Amino acid sequence: MSHLILSTNHLDEDVLAQSRLANVVVGFNLRFVWRKLPPEEQLLLGLERRSAKHGNPGDHWLDEACRGSLEGFGTRDIGFFELCAKFDSIEIWVDPRPNDQLVLIWLLDLLRPYKEITTKLSLVHTDDHVADYAPESVAKWKLPAFKVTENHLALARRAWQAYRAETPKPCFDLLMTDLTALPRLRPALIALLEELPDSVTGLGASEMDILEFVNDGHTDPRIVEGARWLRNVFDENDAFDALLELGAHPAPPILLGDPAFDNEDRYFGRSEWKVTLTELGRSIFAREDDMWRHNRIYRWWGGTELTNERLWRWDRESRLLIAP
Structure with missing residues (x-):
């Protein structure tokens, strides 16, 4: 049985690879916090098989993968979906940090139409940053792996669309719904909302x-x-x-x-x-x-462009979103 681990950040990749919990480990080096979100087309292009379109460092999803890390399953030129097709089982290891939760919902939304992948996909939620631990310690962890269901995929789609929306309100509204399918999503959304300009000071x-x-x-x-x-x-x-x-x-x-x-x-x-x-x-x-x-101010929060005229704020005392 061949097994692939996808990590929601690239720093965990080396530790997980040395733990020998999978045949191949690949970490995503994506940041969706404190910057304008990349267009969906750009994200998809990065996952394609390497070509002349990937001319700059970081353009291809495997640019930072170690040489030989895919031995027996491909080279660093392979496309994401092509690599996933080679494995009998796939786990997504998810750190609790907010950016990792954003990478998770992006990834699940991306994979949602591909039943041949989602049927062999499981989630492993970690309690801490894997990169802070020794590989031999991580190898002994007994973390449960949850089979991905339609509930996971549907929630990820709603959450990713909410984060990409033109205002933070859809993300705030998500907090009023059942998010238990992705247990770290609620605290991540709250932490992200707290980075909006404060209702008094204007700083996150x-x-x-x-x-x-x-x-x-x-x-x-x-x-x-x-x-x-x-x-x-x-x-x-x-x-x-x-x-x-x-x-x-x-x-x-x-x-x-x-x-x-x-x-x-x-x-x-x-x-x-x-x-x-x-x-x-x-x-x-x-x-x-x-x-x-x-x-x-000129800044982005998810898909929201923040300006002095369109300044969404967060009230830390009442934990409420304040519209411009």
Whole structure:
């Protein structure tokens, strides 16, 4: 019996492969948080057999796969559906982090029409980030594998369509429905909604965590970026981008140091720069001011374009979505 494991993030791939729980392990390196969503056509193109259309690094779904990792089942040029067809059973290993939940619903929605794949598909929900564990430890885990049913596929479709919608309201409305088929989806959606501009400060929860780290006296950007671990919504690149964006506004809540150096020099310690709060930053951290009263916002949350004129917000006290 041949067995394939698909991981909802690429960092788990190496650990799962070394655990020898499957013939082949492939992790998806996709980010659907803190950026404009890629068009569906682009996502599908990335899953095709490699061709001249995959000219840039990251264009093909197996660009970061280790050489020889598909030995006996194909090369790194193979298409996604072609690879799935070679296996008797397939498991999707799903980390609890919000981006992993988004990759899961995208993947299930993608596979929904392919009965020849979904009939041999199971879900394995992990309680933690697999990449944080040794392969020999993961090999001993006794996690249940749940056969994918029509309920899983239907819920994934509703959830993916909701996240891609032009407003966050469909995602908020999902919270009023039965989401038990995908047990980590509800907390993931709540965590994502908390990244919308706050009803008072205008900043998302992870941005406020960054301000809290600076307020506590941390000035090294690499330490400040570590605020992402409090919520696990952002990855390192997301947190880096958020930090730089906070310092780039006309009225910034933080200062990033000597402007003679570019952002990469600053971040990797090639300049003596320190992150500090401005007067506005201190007021925002104290929940006494609104970021977007002083600046323009242009950002994406799922399929929602956020501007000052179309600024959806989240009320953290009442846990309610506030329309523009």
